[in-house]
Amino acid sequence: MRHQTIHRDNVLRGKNIIIGISGGIAAYKTPQIVRLLKKSGAKVRVALTDGATRFVSELALATVSEERVYRSIFPPADTSGTDYTRHISLGEWADAFVIAPATANTLAKLSAGLCDDMLTALFLTLRPRKPVLIFPAMDGQMFLSASVQRNIATLTAQGCRVINPDSGELASGLCGVGRMPEPESIVASLQNALHSTAATSPLYGKSVVVTAGPTREKIDGVRFISNYSSGKMGFAIARAAAKRGAMVTLITGPVHLETPPEVTRLDVESALEMHDTALSCFKSCNVFIGAAAVSDYRPLDPSEGKMKKENPEIELTLVRNPDILAEFGLQKASGQLAVGFALETQTGLGNARKKLKAKNLDLIAFNFFDRKTSGFEVDTNILTLIDKEGVTTELPLLSKDAAAGQLLDCIEKLCVYTPGINPLKNV
Ligand code: CTP
Secondary structure: OOOOOOOOOOOOOOOEEEEEEOOOHHHHHHHHHHHHHHHOOOEEEEEEOOHHHHOOOHHHHHHHHOOOOEOOOOOOOOOOHHHHHHHHHHHHHOOEEEEEEEOHHHHHHHHHOOOOOHHHHHHHHOOOOOOEEEEEOOOHHHHHOHHHHHHHHHHHHOOOEEOOOEEEEOOOOOEEEEEOOOHHHHHHHHHHHHHHHHHOOOOOOOEEEEEEOEOOEEOOOOOEEOOOOOOHHHHHHHHHHHHOOOEEEEEEOOOOOOOOOOEEEEEOOOHHHHHHHHHHHHOOOOEEEEOOEOOOEEEOOOOOOOOOOOOOOOOOOEEEOOOHHHHHHHHOOOOOEEEEEEEEOOOOOHHHHHHHHHOOOOEEEEEEOOOOOOOOOOOEEOEEEEEOOOOEEEOOOEEHHHHHHHHHHHHHHHHHOOOOOOOOOOO
């Protein structure tokens, strides 16, 4: 078993940040913002306007971010098919969007909903709960003009955090309000925003246990029974829950995936090991999410060494493994939620509803398995969420990260809104 240290103080670690740069003199300071974020463990991508390229080099930003930078919404001619909607995939990827400096022109475009470049298009594709921080920087008179102030008010009303510029010497030689805050201060504002966004989730500070991946059931010293599960869905859920401020324990079978930031990972191999590890978390967790593809059976009597092929036929007796999720569901206390998956190769939600009831779950994700777009190994999934009141939400084909986000949105609602389900408290 491997434990990973939790760094709860560094909210930037593992976060995906987009820096939008528009064409003001302060743009020359933006590579430093990117550097500071990278040093804190964030992944950074940059979208800059044509005007910004007059003040800061794309090469400098690509070098410090270690990523290509984005300018137009239209992909270059040599781009692969999946990149055509990158203003949407980037918006989905981002945990926060920082626009610094924001010129009067960019503020006007943002407030009007214009989107003729990557920066402004990204602004429209971000989901509402993701923090958007805007740092206007311009001449003092421009900043105080009625038009700029009206645009700032519109953006603030939409939930953007518009941070007033500093006072001091301006590019014109005049003194006054209009300077972009220093990179350190911009990074600190972003940290605060991320902390308070996480804190608004009902999952903040709650204990969430996720099972993921396949299990291996030993036949002999070198062979096992298993399945095609890659663990991607469970890992996406763990990552998303940690981003919402939950304390996440991920109990995983053998997979080839990196541990998501701020997640405690417990590696197991067999269903019995997963069961014993999960059992130790039953009492203390608020939400238990069974995303593992647990083998239903194991060989009764595995040999220690390698079995020899002496006989033309052999019989393997399999015995039932414990159903981990059902055990949790049937013994959970009030203030605990049980969430499961129903992986089915047939359409129809009947089996999922039966599992929801039989295992006493609060929510089940019916997961259609077709091996191309949905189910094991692939990066996308098609889920239908059914809660215990029967409310059914059909999700479209989504990336597993996006599907995990939708599942957690639903769990958050269960925490707070559904009558009869207590808001979670630490149990
Ligand atoms: N599950 C579990 N322990 C098991 C089997 C399943 O915790 N031994 C959990 C899975 O993680 C999933 C849910 O139960 O969240 C349903 O799993 P699934 O394989 O779809 O169904 P089963 O209950 O195993 O039923 P069947 O194989 O007959 O479809």
